[in-house]
Amino acid sequence: MQKVKFEILESTCIPLPVENVDTDQIIPARFLTATSRAGFGQNLFRDWRFDKSGKPNNDFVLNDPAITGQVLVAGKNFGCGSSREHAVWAISDYGFRAVVSSFFADIFRNNALNNGLLPVMVPDDYLSDMLELIKKDPKTRVRIDLERQSITILPDVRSASFEINPYKKECMMKGLDDIDYLLSIKDMITAYEFRNTLKI
């Protein structure tokens, strides 16, 4: 099934200078009882964003009207913990298209790539510079160029390159889907099963 394509993104950023942001913070377990993929954005970072009575917590960055953007910039080891893809759905549903960090947890990164949310891994010092610049000026824009695998703080302040698996890159750029690919090699899968008869 065709997905949204990712080529170049230019946007302001939302900083979240916290390390080890786990998927329970991104979307707490009590909101996982839904059976569709839609609507998780309203509970993104629920317990940081709202107090117990459901009132927005003014200290939290998503509640600051001066800070907006499609790029979330967070501390190292982002997305650790549970495998819940709901975390990626929540981030995308809120309006983010990329997450920048110096380190991503494995399952989160896979889930993000499978949903067109780009994980951009940058060096530690680049991340701290970026967070510093955004803090000084929330209007700071970045340009993420997937083709070139580069991120630039505009206007041309500093660039960094990032890694992405070439297959996944192509999928992201063309909006392709892993399942379509797997379905296209079904004969090979059946042949594998034939060779390995364990439990079939």
Next chain:
Amino acid sequence: MTPQTIFDKIWNSHVVRSVEDGPDVMYIDQHYLHEVTSPQAFDGLRARGIPVLRPNRTLATADHNIPTVDQHLPIRDELSRNQVNKLAENCRESGIEYFGPNHQKNGIVHVIGPELGYTLPGMTIVCGDSHTATHGAFGTIAFGIGTSEVEMVLATQCILQVKPKTMRIQVHGSLGKGVTAKDLILYIISQITSGGATGYFVEYAGSAITSMSMEERMTVCNMSIEMGARGGLIAPDHTTYSYLNNIPAIANRHDFKSMLLRWRILKSDEGTVFGKELEFNASNIRPMITYGTNPGMGMGIDESIPEGDNTSSFLKSLNYMGFRPGMKLLGHAIDYVFVGSCTNGRIEDIRAFAGLVKGRKKAPGITALIVPGSKRVEQQAKTEGLTEILRDAGFELRQPGCSSCLAMNEDKVPAGKYAVSTSNRNFEGRQGPGARTLLASPLTAAAAAVTGRITDPRELLND
């Protein structure tokens, strides 16, 4: 031939196709399903108009959001009820075996898979749950996946995976009295941090590991994800084979003997090079407790909270817990005790807890949730008389489920309260909004339950 790790042997034998510059197409032998991460995957199949390819390679259970009392009644929470019903419906439509609440084989997915004999050495195993690493205890490649990948497995019995690097963690020597498998893994995570094994698949080895029971091995492998590893495994040996031999469904298989022969190759060859090697000494490990909001923030129970790196993340974490750097936790009053989960909800864990509370009483003011990992564990606890021991000491054995580990059901710890938990995550709000979790072993949980305070379990153990 180049020497290979057990991981390489299993991985390579499951590659259907290598994508150029890309991930491998990997065949999945066993897929486990639960109610929370699967409904959107079935919807995806429907949208594509395709069926489940191999329903007999998937097993489903309801565990994450079900209540742990009165399981014969309909689930009260409407969304949870709907989600569990949806799983039952999806399984019925697809011909997938499903053990719903109150079914005699129901339980936490990572508890029932092994105990019913679905998990076998040499397999590739996935589930939409990060603690799938548990099954690595049997010498399998087992790891958690997201819902898109669940859909891939349902549709094609394959997923696309980039091969992780390998890491070997050897633990030499033997664990001291009152020091458990849980302490061992909490110790390792505290040494290498919660992201220390990201990008790796771990093989645990060394005498402290090979002398463990299957239950203990499952506890160790279960928490591999808490140091960021894709999974963790232990080479199968006589302990593994005798565990499987005790499962009639396996022992009675006509091909059991030939499987035993085949499993002999499941070990890392002499001279294999791992991406990374770590070694620890078991005699350095004490009963552990966590003081922060990720599983890497752990220490010996009699130690003081470290001064830390003074980063805002470290202080934010301690602030949430109501602790300060340098503080000792021994003697700190607690409110809740939770024994259960895919980490420590097996019969040995209930035995350990019951053994320590036997002849003692639950401390006043403590709320205890003792939750078996499965119906079988619950039944076994009854057969062994553990339920009575617990009752005499003021504890009640609940019905199986994930329960307070992630608090999707009613088993929540209230805001600000301290819970000593045998589960796997101490993240903010994990056991309920504002709840403060201290991860520990079933013995340490028992010591806390009878004293009402953080207590070194070694002080309460008989010689």
